Amino acid sequence: MSKYRETKDLNLARVATEILEFWKKEKIFEKSVSVREGADTFTFYEGPPSANGTPGIHHVMARTVKDIFCRFKTLQGYQVKRKGGWDTHGLPVELQVEKELGITKDDIGKKISIAEYNQKCRETVMKYKDQWDDLTMKMGYWVDLEKPYITYEKEYIESLWWILKQLYDKQLLYKGYTIQPYSPAAGTGLSSHELNLPGTYKDVKDTSVVAQFKVKRNAKSEFLFKETDREVFILAWTTTPWTLPSNTALAVGEKITYVQVNTFNSYTYKPVSVVLAKDLVGKYFSEKNKDLKLEGYKPGDKNIPYQIVQEFAGARLLGVRYEQLMPYLQPFYDADKAFQVIAGDFVTTEDGTGVVHTSPTFGADDFRVAKQNGVPALTVKDETGSEVPTVDRKGKFITPIGEKLKEGIAKYNIKTHKPLGADDFYVKNYTNEDEGNPDYKSTDVVISIILKEENKAFKVEKYEHTYPHCWRTDKPVLYYPLDSWFIRTTALKDKMVELNKTINWKPESTGTGRFGNWLENLVDWNLSRSRYWGTPLPIWRTKDGREEICIGSIEQLTGEVEKAKRAGIQNSKFEILNSEFDLHRPYVDEITLASSTGEPMYREPDLIDVWFDSGAMPYAQWHFPFENKDIFEKSYPADFIAEGVDQTRGWFFTLHAIATMLSESSEEIKTVNKKVNNGGVAFKNVISNGLVLDKNGNKMSKSKGNVVNPFESLSKYGADVLRWYMMENAPPWDNLKFDFAGVEETQRRFFGTLINTYSFFVLYANIDGFVKDEMDNVPFDQLAPLDKWIITKEQSLIEEVTAAYNDYEPTKAARGIQEFVNDHLSNWYVRLNRKRFWQPSSANASDGRPVELSQDKRAAYETLYECLMVTAQLMAPIAPFFSEWLYKNLTDNIRQKAKQFNTPLQYESIHHTLLVKAEPGRKDEELEKSMDYAQRICSLVHSLRKNSKVKVRTPLQKVLLPVLDEKFAQRVKSVEAIIKAEVNVKEIQYIDDASGLLVKKVKPNFARLGKQYGPKMKEVSAVINTFKQADIQAIEKQGKLSKDGFDLVLEDVLITSEDIPGWSVASENGLTVALDITLTDELKREGIARDFVNRVQNLRKDMGLEVLDKISIEVEKNGELVTSALAEHKAYIQTETQALSMELKETLSGSTEVEMDEYTIKLKITVN
């Protein structure tokens, strides 16, 4: 008979290595999928990592979360396919290649061809794939890496193109513009990454203007004319005066308080009435001029008087119209909406005037609020009819504006550094003019002077601020409208919001808050990226933009190419069907298509946002709809996804957006949704996990040197401990402060205890030759009370843990298991049951003959076995290696039989088994409550013993227990034996009313009384506190009592027991215990005997004796008490110490001395 494996020198990291080999050899992961063939599917989507960086400890966290639920669902009987994937496109890859090659983006097409560059990207992107695969394996993350999806593959891109075409056909894909950082000097847009390069932001001195916008008088603005007969102006501040000719709105904060001030213009001396934020009055008006009289002002006076005439909230200004500040050009659409006050959420009173000048073509915020309010941008049409801004791509005002500025220079006789023509007005110094020239006038200055002359400038001054500069040319960057392709996500905003409500978010707040708010404030998705390594936009256009085509498949493209060949536009030798053909740039750009009129169409040069790549993975991973339609149907949508919270606006959003849009625009998807009963979501349950910080709560970073290496951690502690620690410590959506001290605690406290419990089982099971028999177990109702009790706890645990996993609460599951193992199984069940395991039949085992176990002993083994087994199964999702090890150790010896009889333990791996279900019939809740009393009573008695300094080995006569109700007494009586044994007390005496010893006290039941009496609470509780014993007895007997005008019932009060006079008493939570600490000689003698046994056992151990070795004891007499104690308990001592004889002698030579509390005893032990 093979024995259970013992646990000497157990090392969890080695367990993982051993199990890993087993998994690999027996293809356990593959089988965990195939063994569920035909079962219901549970779909998990893997958010693709990018393998061009190394994995960190936070990936262990994120992937543990993913792994847990896939394993759990497998245990529940589902088939869980999980296809791995790699995110391969995007800026990080490009940057890494540039770093490796020592080039910049400018060199692409010069030092290196696009083809070579992209080839390099393709090679680099999988640079750290080995490390990733290694981590995946070592941490026990089960995901299919044999056939992963890879976003750069042709099939993947084709699916993307198909999706884009679905959107395009429903007018959800359009060309527009956004305001982006742009370098006129370099002629190129800048990415946010380029803007973050060091040295980009410089301190510069610019001319800033507070402009006066003249309010038009009408019903809306009438309130501004009540307190003044002057012209009324709204003041707005700008550090970019060149944007003033394209102003079309003023933004105010609705909640900001504004004031109207009567005063004079400091340049023209004209009387004016101006509006600005109250908080900023001090910035423009000096406190010392407060008392000056307006009437006393003479033109040219240095001190300008002012008078605040009224104040009001910004909301009142909304809709007020003003005269165009520089009426050089008119908006050519929605002109009636231009030049009004609108609300801007970005407006502050930090600087300026609390009013923001809005120029929709030159500011991202401006663009956004203008759009929200229907305010037009100031643009013109160029010769091709396209809408263009008032500044060209070289950073120069267009001619019509230049003309006006030139007129202004002449009209106001402005002296400039050189004669300025209509085409000389660059908005920044892009032509390297000598700024040292005393007559140098920047365009900003020219504008400022004109405004001053025209009573349109309230204040002009130099202002120093930081401003971004182009890293290539060192010239200032402009915020400028650039062409972009957009997905009209706003069109389906309501649908996305509605669908989001059907998704189960963990934590909920991320879904309703962070994600929900983001959806509410959705703007169209800017899809364009001006880069090289990514999915090309499949849109071809004629030069004039009159005709365009969106390609949705390679087949369609091939057809179009053939057409173009016939039209003589595309090289006739060009072959797209060639399987080698790469859809990436530059190859795709070599394709020219023919329009209906035979004109060439060129591909729009943009690539698409890499987030579209990953958001499209539900479809593209299966090359849908070109292949695998059946698989797709079974795996759409995902039941579960999990990523970091930083993906809220990344992957979570793109998955959701694409799914929502396809659910409305694609017939194929509509059909699938209908079939699988999906409203249109891409995922049903999602966990967004938090960050992994260092133990002090700081972000891990290389510069701080606090980065935790996942591989070192795995090899030191093993995956199970790390995974357990991460789940148990805090819910995954909270940030985790990663501390090795915590990891070690988990290892010691949880795994250590569990291993000890297992080795306790093994130690005796092997001695007794116990082997689990699945077909023959002691039935529940014949178990010992402690067995029943732990089985009851175990049943509750199964329910609790299953519910927690079902609810995507791994932390609750882990904590539940841990509490069960530590508190119930190890510290109570095993501890109290030790004697059952080591007593009688072990004596027979030494001769090797099979032993017939008593039913009680068999029940004990079976119970402990079952608890270990269930624990292994419940913990398997979180600790896949150790649970496997435990499972195999417990079951390998009965596998053959299990297979033969098709029983639950037939599987070679725990990860193939089916999760146990709770059996209501195997619960004894009455016993559970009783045991709870037992534990609490024992704890109180221990506390009393401690206070009285009477150790547990010394028996005491009795415990007194006040009994407040009969039920309580019954429960305690049912576990009386356990209590007496545990605390070494002879009897429990129940004190009821009849005893005359019980003194009760009463206190108000606030929770109940509060509802009834509310404000009278204090009166009632005062009355209750005056209750005498007679009152308490009365209310107990009659169930009600009227006193001082209050009619009280029994439930209105909580009756507890008062301390028992003359006794050592402890109480906690309504439970009171008294301990009789009187030591009679009889008790003392028994205590001495037990102490003596203890000392002999110690000596046995010191001598290196085995448990079953027999001895003889000789003791030297030492006083009356000791001698009689030993004599009286001779039989007990001999049994306990395996002594064949014990002799008391007057004197003893060659003896050992042992210290007992008050005595020193000489004894001698000889081995028989």
Add this chain to the structure above:
RNA sequence: GGGCUUGUAGCUCAGGUGGUUAGAGCGCUACACUGAUAAUGUAGAGGUCCGUGGUUCGAGUCCACGCAGGCCCA
């Protein structure tokens, strides 16, 4: 600046719907146990529940305003 989130013992965390002694583990101290033994049990010390105001008979819990940390976005 906006959205979300966290703040409870030295540390890591629990604390449905408000109810009168705020809990656990670790760590610390002490004791006990000694046939699970490089294990185990018990007890003790340790708290302005981030602050201020409010609602209420009663607030760790509800509301408002702050402060500090975190994430995302401007």
